[in-house]
Amino acid sequence: MQTAVIVFPASNCDRDAAVALETHTGKAPHMIWHKDTSIPDDVRFVVVPGGFSYGDYLRSGAIAAQSPVIKDLKQKAEAGLPVLGICNGFQILTEAGMLPGALMRNAGQKFVCKISRLRLANAQTRFTKLYDAKHEIDIPVAHHDGNYFADDDTLRRIEGSGQVVFRYVDNPNGSRGDIAGIINQAGNVLGMMPHPERAIDPLHGGTDGSNIFKSILGSL
Amino acid sequence: MIARVYVGLKPGVLDPQGRTIASSLNDLGFEEVQDATQGKVIELKLANGERDLVKARVKEMCEKLLANTVIESYRIELDETEE
Numbered sequence: 001m002q003t004a005v006i007v008f009p010a011s012n013c014d015r016d017a018a019v020a021l022e023t024h025t026g027k028a029p030h031m032i033w034h035k036d037t038s039i040p041d042d043v044r045f046v047v048v049p050g051g052f053s054y055g056d057y058l059r060s061g062a063i064a065a066q067s068p069v070i071k072d073l074k075q076k077a078e079a080g081l082p083v084l085g086i087c088n089g090f091q092i093l094t095e096a097g098m099l100p101g102a103l104m105r106n107a108g109q110k111f112v113c114k115i116s117r118l119r120l121a122n123a124q125t126r127f128t129k130l131y132d133a134k135h136e137i138d139i140p141v142a143h144h145d146g147n148y149f150a151d152d153d154t155l156r157r158i159e160g161s162g163q164v165v166f167r168y169v170d171n172p173n174g175s176r177g178d179i180a181g182i183i184n185q186a187g188n189v190l191g192m193m194p195h196p197e198r199a200i201d202p203l204h205g206g207t208d209g210s211n212i213f214k215s216i217l218g219s220l
Numbered sequence: 221m222i223a224r225v226y227v228g229l230k231p232g233v234l235d236p237q238g239r240t241i242a243s244s245l246n247d248l249g250f251e252e253v254q255d256a257t258q259g260k261v262i263e264l265k266l267a268n269g270e271r272d273l274v275k276a277r278v279k280e281m282c283e284k285l286l287a288n289t290v291i292e293s294y295r296i297e298l299d300e301t302e303e
Contacts, residue, residue, distance in 0.1 A: 058285070058286070059288055062285065062288065063285075066284075066285060094290075095288065100290075101290060102288055102290040102291045104233075104234075104236075104291060105236055105237060106236070107234065107236050108236070109236055109237070109240055147236075149233060149234075149290070149291055150290070151290070174234070174236070
């Protein structure tokens, strides 16, 4: 199955994402440069990877969200293409308006880099259906701007419609509702601060991230 | 013409940087500081034009890129004395 990773200047988890995709599909993903104007039609799943696109200038993800390729990604996602945004990828998807809310500076001011324990707030999505809803999972976080914010109305709406997918057991960044990951209303665009691509091999210290890739790829 | 865009967090949005600045000032003996908010100033050098049109364009820039209106508000000042 053909997948793709979008690469921005200063993405730094693009190759980890590529390894995760190749591990789960047996096929190397297309690496799509942000200046490209379109995503090839054979691509069935796209990862927007972590990193520090454009040096986090202006706001994390703000400049990358204006990239030519994002315009096409947005259109294809609206037509149903599954997209996973990880860390900076999550920031980019919120800045592009593909997911609600925004990611602000961590409440504790510090960059947090550690294993985070997550609860499955929704194990019925295309990205999480292989998880046991009662099970907590360990996925690493590494970010400075992971403090999820949405206004009260938006928060009520996404909580009410099952769009909150992951919550921190021990909130590392001040996110409202302990939110670590959310999905769009249509259920095909997931954004999360923790890095599932860094938890797919026993040598990573755990493989709890693997089911995200297996779930979404298995749904295609 | 120069346009100065002031971008800051909306009221009600927790500003951890502002809070840290305020508590640091308190620690330095400036007990009168009750709160602080931090924002940014973006200065744009623009081709001269009709004031209302220029302002409308800068507003569009704010909405599209310079501010994230989910968390930030902005204010625009035009300065025609500067070239």
